Amino acid sequence: MIAVGCDHGGFALKGVILDYLKEKNLEYKDFGTYTAESADYPVYAEKVAEAVLSGEAERGILICGTGIGVSIAANRYKGIRCALCGDVFSAKATRAHNDSNVLALGGRVTGPGLALEILEAWLNTEFSNEERHQRRIYMMS
Numbered sequence: 723m724i725a726v727g728c729d730h731g732g733f734a735l736k737g738v739i740l741d742y743l744k745e746k747n748l749e750y751k752d753f754g755t756y757t758a759e760s761a762d763y764p765v766y767a768e769k770v771a772e773a774v775l776s777g778e779a780e781r782g783i784l785i786c787g788t789g790i791g792v793s794i795a796a797n798r799y800k801g802i803r804c805a806l807c808g809d810v811f812s813a814k815a816t817r818a819h820n821d822s823n824v825l826a827l828g829g830r831v832t833g834p835g836l837a838l839e840i841l842e843a844w845l846n847t848e849f850s851n852e853e854r855h856q857r858r859i860y861m862m863s
């Protein structure tokens with residue numbers, strides 16, 4: 723299952739992401755926010771982080787206006803490796819090198835077409851499992 727959350731700045735892009743996950747038959751849970759009314763991004767970052775850390779979700783997706791607020795908030799939780807991506811190269815590299823378990827996107831920064839390409843790359847790239855990358859991740863644990 724993929725846990726998805728956003729604030730009002732990411733609400734529109736979250737709709738695009740959820741449509742994509744449905745179309746691909748990927749199981750997800752929408753942790754809100756559920757309207758375009760102003761909402762506090764740390765609340766949704768916490769819900770998605772907890773879903774990933776508890777094992778309820780394998781990975782998470784967080785969206786706010788810039789993607790920065792949700793990524794800062796999510797990375798406060800030990801075991802969360804949240805990567806803010808605005809390009810496909812970074813999306814692949816953060817899976818292969820950092821084994822990122824949460825993807826952050828900026829709904830006011832990244833258009834829907836590019837966001838879906840980033841998401842697809844991030845979902846379909848496995849961790850390299852190379853010793854140097856395992857070691858670096860362990861150093862942050």
Ligand code: RB5
Pocket residue numbers: 729730731732763786787788789790791792
């Ligand atoms: C909300 O206005 C905005 O601050 C938020 O979506 C996000 O960009 C914060 O980092």
